[in-house]
Amino acid sequence: MSNPSPEARRLVVVGGVAAGLSAASRARKLDPTLHITVLERGPVVSYGACGLPYWIEGQVRERDELLVLSPETLARERNILVETNACVTEILHSRRRVVLHDGRCLPYDRLVLATGSTAVAPEITGLDAPHCFFAHTWQDFGGLHTFLQQRQPATAVVVGAGFVGLEMAGALRMRGVRVTVVDAGEHPLRWGETWFTQRIQQRLAQFQIELRTRHRVQRITDEALDDLPADMVIVAAGIRPATELAAQAGIALARNGAIAVDETLETNLPGVYAAGDCASTYHRVKRAADWVPLGTTANKMGLVAGANVTGARERFPGVVGTSIVRVCGLAVATTGLSPGAARQLGFDAISARISARSRPGYFFGEMLEVELVAERESGRLLGAAVLGERDVEGRINVVATALGAATTVDEFLFTDLCYSPPYATTWDPLLVAARQLRNARPNA
Amino acid sequence: MSNPSPEARRLVVVGGVAAGLSAASRARKLDPTLHITVLERGPVVSYGACGLPYWIEGQVRERDELLVLSPETLARERNILVETNACVTEILHSRRRVVLHDGRCLPYDRLVLATGSTAVAPEITGLDAPHCFFAHTWQDFGGLHTFLQQRQPATAVVVGAGFVGLEMAGALRMRGVRVTVVDAGEHPLRWGETWFTQRIQQRLAQFQIELRTRHRVQRITDEALDDLPADMVIVAAGIRPATELAAQAGIALARNGAIAVDETLETNLPGVYAAGDCASTYHRVKRAADWVPLGTTANKMGLVAGANVTGARERFPGVVGTSIVRVCGLAVATTGLSPGAARQLGFDAISARISARSRPGYFFGEMLEVELVAERESGRLLGAAVLGERDVEGRINVVATALGAATTVDEFLFTDLCYSPPYATTWDPLLVAARQLRNARPNA
Numbered sequence A, B: 001m002s003n004p005s006p007e008a009r010r011l012v013v014v015g016g017v018a019a020g021l022s023a024a025s026r027a028r029k030l031d032p033t034l035h036i037t038v039l040e041r042g043p044v045v046s047y048g049a050c051g052l053p054y055w056i057e058g059q060v061r062e063r064d065e066l067l068v069l070s071p072e073t074l075a076r077e078r079n080i081l082v083e084t085n086a087c088v089t090e091i092l093h094s095r096r097r098v099v100l101h102d103g104r105c106l107p108y109d110r111l112v113l114a115t116g117s118t119a120v121a122p123e124i125t126g127l128d129a130p131h132c133f134f135a136h137t138w139q140d141f142g143g144l145h146t147f148l149q150q151r152q153p154a155t156a157v158v159v160g161a162g163f164v165g166l167e168m169a170g171a172l173r174m175r176g177v178r179v180t181v182v183d184a185g186e187h188p189l190r191w192g193e194t195w196f197t198q199r200i201q202q203r204l205a206q207f208q209i210e211l212r213t214r215h216r217v218q219r220i221t222d223e224a225l226d227d228l229p230a231d232m233v234i235v236a237a238g239i240r241p242a243t244e245l246a247a248q249a250g251i252a253l254a255r256n257g258a259i260a261v262d263e264t265l266e267t268n269l270p271g272v273y274a275a276g277d278c279a280s281t282y283h284r285v286k287r288a289a290d291w292v293p294l295g296t297t298a299n300k301m302g303l304v305a306g307a308n309v310t311g312a313r314e315r316f317p318g319v320v321g322t323s324i325v326r327v328c329g330l331a332v333a334t335t336g337l338s339p340g341a342a343r344q345l346g347f348d349a350i351s352a353r354i355s356a357r358s359r360p361g362y363f364f365g366e367m368l369e370v371e372l373v374a375e376r377e378s379g380r381l382l383g384a385a386v387l388g389e390r391d392v393e394g395r396i397n398v399v400a401t402a403l404g405a406a407t408t409v410d411e412f413l414f415t416d417l418c419y420s421p422p423y424a425t426t427w428d429p430l431l432v433a434a435r436q437l438r439n440a441r442p443n444a
Helices: A018-030 A049-057 A071-078 A138-151 A161-175 A194-206 A244-248 A297-308 A337-344 A393-404 A430-439 B018-030 B047-059 B071-078 B138-151 B165-172 B195-205 B244-248 B297-308 B337-346 B394-403 B429-439
Strands: A012-013 A035-039 A080-085 A089-092 A097-100 A105-107 A109-112 A117-119 A131-136 A155-159 A178-184 A208-211 A232-235 A239-241 A271-276 A281-283 A288-290 A323-327 A330-336 A349-357 A369-374 A381-388 B010-014 B033-038 B081-083 B088-092 B097-100 B105-106 B112-114 B115-121 B133-135 B155-159 B178-182 B211-214 B232-235 B239-241 B272-274 B282-283 B288-289 B323-327 B330-336 B348-357 B367-374 B381-388
Touching: A018 A071, A018 A109, A049 A161, A071 A244, A089 A244, A105 B033, A109 A349, A109 A430, A131 A138, A131 B348, A138 A232, A161 A178, A161 A194, A161 A232, A161 A323, A178 A323, A194 A208, A194 A323, A194 A330, A194 A369, A194 A381, A194 B010, A239 B138, A271 A297, A330 A393, A337 A349, A337 A369, A337 A381, A369 A393, A381 A393, A381 A430, A393 A430, A393 B394, B010 B018, B010 B348, B018 B033, B018 B071, B018 B112, B018 B297, B047 B165, B071 B081, B081 B232, B088 B244, B112 B297, B133 B138, B155 B165, B165 B178, B165 B195, B165 B232, B165 B323, B178 B381, B195 B211, B195 B288, B195 B323, B195 B330, B195 B367, B195 B381, B272 B297, B330 B394, B337 B348, B337 B381, B348 B429, B367 B394, B367 B429, B381 B394, B381 B429, B394 B429
Parallel strands: A012 A035, A012 A109, A035 A080, A109 A271, A131 A232, A155 A178, A155 A232, A178 A208, B010 B033, B010 B112, B033 B081, B112 B272, B133 B232, B155 B178, B155 B232, B178 B211
Antiparallel strands: A089 A097, A097 A105, A117 A239, A281 A288, A323 A330, A330 A381, A349 A369, A369 A381, B088 B097, B097 B105, B115 B239, B282 B288, B323 B330, B330 B381, B348 B367, B367 B381
16 A cells, blocks of 8 residues: 555645654655645644643743744755644545645645544533643643743642643642642552552652542532632543544544554555554553553654655554653653553563662662562563652663563563662662562462 | 482582672572582672772772671571681582682582682782782772872872773772873773773863873882872773682683583583683673673672572573773763674674763753664664763663663664653654664665
8 A cells, every 4th residue: 555656745744743743754854855744733843742741840941942843944954844723624535635624625645644632521510610721732731831820829639640640730839839639540640559559649748749549520610629729720631542533534443542553554544644642552562452642652653654654664563651750759650561450451460569779878879669560471571660769760661671572570680781889789679670570480 | 410419418609799699699598408608718798899999989988888798697697608718729529529728628519609800910010019909809999998098199090991990090089189091902991982982081081080092001110100100000900700710620611711601500510600700601792602790790690500509490691791880970881792893793783873862951961972783784783882971871771671682773763761851852862873773774
């Protein structure tokens, strides 16, 4: 379907943030003569969306610092035509055209859908109140920031204890707001283990942020959400893939609700690709399709889709589900599957949890907590959580790399990690966990 | 040879630092009734040898802080008998006995040699001068520290620009000593690439430490080494495996000069194992035997030898050659092969070198330099160097993990590394380098 053809001269990309612009830029690199148009429904393209909570916190001084490439730069330096505030309302694939909100039709030979995700609206009365904000788009954060500046709320409730919910709770607390976080589920950040949930709860409590799990809310009023004081409400109750446009055009969706793609990221419509938050991906530990919407994945998928629209046959191998989030200074990182998640998927999972210093005490080493998960019989690593004040990101990345290579715990134990007192201990906490996990296996 | 046998009741371990005590402790864990004796020729066992330069620097206040387990603790808690100042002079393997310096004979059923390494004495006149010190053993550092305290030298020359030489140069500089480092070779730390050598030279120069490469020295006098002012001389001109005892006993050595062992770390003498600096190991990138004396490796080899003396058949898979050293604040880490080393070994090596921030600027991200090396045809990763102020150790460990799994650069590009602004960028510097390296490959 995607063999190079002389007539494949027009690429249209719907969505201009991570996946969309990665795709457009890669296509340009590989094909200098392709006609490339990026259509973005929002007012800006190419921005660091994950930095927005840090603008609220004050770490980023101006929101515009998060802009990477302007439409002008993209036109001048990459010969990519960008339209902002351009909402695609329909895909007419039989005629190879997209229809814009203003009635214009744009022809394409190849189409990349990078429509991203949409905030989920929970069933709460009063979501349209002027002091209630989603925390997903550039515009959401604009409104939220203005409100904070002008109204100086004393109290806030954050609905949802996921990445953005916890980042926003911390950001508001840094501004002196008293914050409560509520979540309908039992565990924040979905690792789903009690010790992990406790660490987050403890850390939030240190910052006078109350986390109420298994807590459903109903009604926003002027000063409260149910009985919780709330001069402001932030809704961060999850996101879902933005697939309406695709579905209307007859593009197949995966069971997880995202756009189904093959390894080359092509959809069931020939010449139409999907990348980023709107697309389903392959989870290399689960060995099944999954939806893991993250900026890093979006960029990588964009790279692959952008190559393949020019006739390449690159494969996106999938993800292992690595993430990190700062919870009031605590680095909380996970990759792969938690023990509970693994068991739910039918794995006979075993796990080990240890605390160990990341560096010698005389180099200010602090304790890390590591939970390492493996399949009992094969010994294959399934996942890990690493928590600590610092030195966390490198360690979760080591496990992520091992997961990508389907490493067993016996192999992992002999990973040749670096050591010198300013940077590490002779037995890295990861390997301490691996030793303990190995001892839990049969014949170990 | 090493099947469990009821009469294998006595384990003797020669050497009580990293490998030796790891072996003894593991053996004890797996066999509670084994009789275990550790013979250490030095005055102390179980210490963090790599921390000694940091005692000189002042980061470690008392040398005793580096002691991990005392002979008393080892006896009480692990039922391991430790003799310090116990020098083994001969192995009588036909009679399964070791002979001690005082004439005593100790019988063994299994023997682990963990005799470590010895400092190389370069051909310099005056190495026995009272102001000339090696920097290898606990005792070396004791003498050196006393001299510094009592004599307050104003100038020093460090002979050798390896790990310890550069650490000692930094440590002396922190104490106000003016330091020159000389090395007979062209490149410090053996990465052997010009840019890498320049970075180290530049960093040292910032601290007023002069590094003279390709510089041979001849003669130590009271106040100088040749024409270089030297109230003190530190000799850190490399180490070699301590194999005299083994060689005399008819134990075969590898071509690299270290004790030859099989995958189970058994030597050519049945029931005699070797682990740590004295032993040869397998380099998983070179796919050949190599000698890579490091504390982490010593601990891991000890673990394997300690299991196998109790009848297990564990394998030590080898190393990829990962190291990190702080050079006056700069973290300098390498793993696997440099482009030059790879080519010398016959690999058709390609490499990419990039600079990129480890985190966004608004989270104080600093530039890292990454050099990534791969085999042209297969794409297999061969090595990496990572240099920067911080965030270096985690990244070299990711490459080390990938090298252990024989990952190709195409696979590596899709490693699912974590991202959140306080900790990383969406395109990690490692992946930026991988992208560039992929573009340098055929059909990329």
